[in-house]
Amino acid sequence: MLAVSFAAARRPRIACADEWELGRETYLSRCARCHGEDGSDTSYPDIRPLKGIGKRLTRDQIRARLHLKAVGPKLVLIRGETFTAAEVEALISYVAEL
Numbered sequence: 001m002l003a004v005s006f007a008a009a010r011r012p013r014i015a016c017a018d019e020w021e022l023g024r025e026t027y028l029s030r031c032a033r034c035h036g037e038d039g040s041d042t043s044y045p046d047i048r049p050l051k052g053i054g055k056r057l058t059r060d061q062i063r064a065r066l067h068l069k070a071v072g073p074k075l076v077l078i079r080g081e082t083f084t085a086a087e088v089e090a091l092i093s094y095v096a097e098l
């Protein structure tokens with residue numbers, strides 16, 4: 001529970017809800033086709049379940065596994081698609097809670 005209270009302490013509650021919503025929309029529209037809506041789909045080749053990933057990996061470890069590549073001050077690429085830095089942070093928060 002240490003990680004949860006640390007995250008909560010750093011972000012105001014409203015921002016948290018907005019971030020969760022952004023993370024959810026981004027995940028469902030751009031990640032769920034391979035990982036499944038709840039992160040448990042493993043039918044895509046070489047894929048591991050995202051469900052429970054927040055229990056085995058830290059945010060930085062999850063970030064490292066996204067294969068991020070900066071394409072500008074605010075845009076990053078994941079698997080050839082472009083995301084804003086805010087979308088990436090929201091995605092990491094959302095995926096860590098799957």
Ligand code: HEC
Pocket residue numbers: 027030031032033034035044045046047048049050053062065066078079091095
């Ligand atoms: C085209 C299918 C595909 C899409 C779309 C996709 N992924 Fe993946 N993802 C994979 C595969 C395959 C792996 C395992 C191999 C690897 O890491 O490249 C993976 C691995 C991961 C891992 C590491 C899991 C672990 O246990 O190490 C994370 C985190 C992840 N994906 C998050 C995302 C997020 C967030 C998105 C949406 C932006 C996304 N993925 C979109 C196919 C996909």
